Amino acid sequence: MASAADAAPALAPATRIEAAFEELRSKHRILVEESCACCCSCGHAHCRGELARHPEAVGYAFFHAQDLDFVADGELWLGHAARDDLLDRIVPLVMRSVLEDHGFEADWSGSPEVRLRVLVPEGPERAYFRRMLEEEWADYDDDEEEGCEEEDCEEGEGPDDQEAAGGESGSGSAAGAAAGTEG
Ligand SMILES: [Zn+2]
Numbered sequence: 001m002a003s004a005a006d007a008a009p010a011l012a013p014a015t016r017i018e019a020a021f022e023e024l025r026s027k028h029r030i031l032v033e034e035s036c037a038c039c040c041s042c043g044h045a046h047c048r049g050e051l052a053r054h055p056e057a058v059g060y061a062f063f064h065a066q067d068l069d070f071v072a073d074g075e076l077w078l079g080h081a082a083r084d085d086l087l088d089r090i091v092p093l094v095m096r097s098v099l100e101d102h103g104f105e106a107d108w109s110g111s112p113e114v115r116l117r118v119l120v121p122e123g124p125e126r127a128y129f130r131r132m133l134e135e136e137w138a139d140y141d142d143d144e145e146e147g148c149e150e151e152d153c154e155e156g157e158g159p160d161d162q163e164a165a166g167g168e169s170g171s172g173s174a175a176g177a178a179a180g181t182e183g
Contacts, residue, residue: 015128017076017120020102024061028094030080031060035132038065043079051083058083059091061116065136071129076118088112 013019021032031050037043047060059082067077082091092108095116099106105119120126 015124016102016104017118017125017128020099020104023098023102024095028098029056029058030091030094031057031062033060033062035065035068035136036062040064040079044081047079047081058087061091061095068129068133068136071120071126072133074120074122074126076120076129077115078118079115081112092116 013022021034024030024032031047031054033043033047033050037046043062043064047062051057051060059080061078061080063076063078070077078095080092080095082088089110089112092112096106096108099118106116108114108116120129
């Protein structure tokens with residue numbers, strides 16, 4: 001995404017939230033994965049994979065499909081993590097700063113495990129997420145959702161070749177992800 005933006009003059013993003021996400025990606029090298037998984041632990045698993053594929057990235061932010069329900073009430077919760085533990089607190093601070101630059105209210109507790117909350121005003125910003133929610137519902141799969149609630153959530157995310165790799169670090173990351181999951 002960032003390299004494509006370098007190659008061609010980018011169209012101005014249609015919404016402020018898209019502009020903020022794009023700035024995080026291109027300027028601050030923080031991956032932003034939108035509606036990237038079914039739940040928090042699968043979201044972290046997905047993003048760790050993306051981090052491995054993008055050596056230039058310093059960290060990531062994401063929201064998952066269930067988070068879209070909360071945006072209907074005006075709150076977007078962004079999970080986050082850094083490649084380097086030293087940046088665990090920097091990544092969410094940069095996120096908050098960029099989001100505020102684009103006119104959003106955002107707050108974060110200061111704890112790396114806690115997600116960042118963004119207030120999404122009614123209008124085009126919330127409509128952006130509403131469209132995404134409608135797309136999620138369009139290809140909603142009940143079986144997938146049930147499978148996720150069980151323990152194959154962490155290992156079942158990726159293709160087969162990732163399953164072996166997931167086994168090595170699976171127990172540790174699963175515990176961490178479970179601790180960071182709320183609601
Ligand atoms: Zn899941």
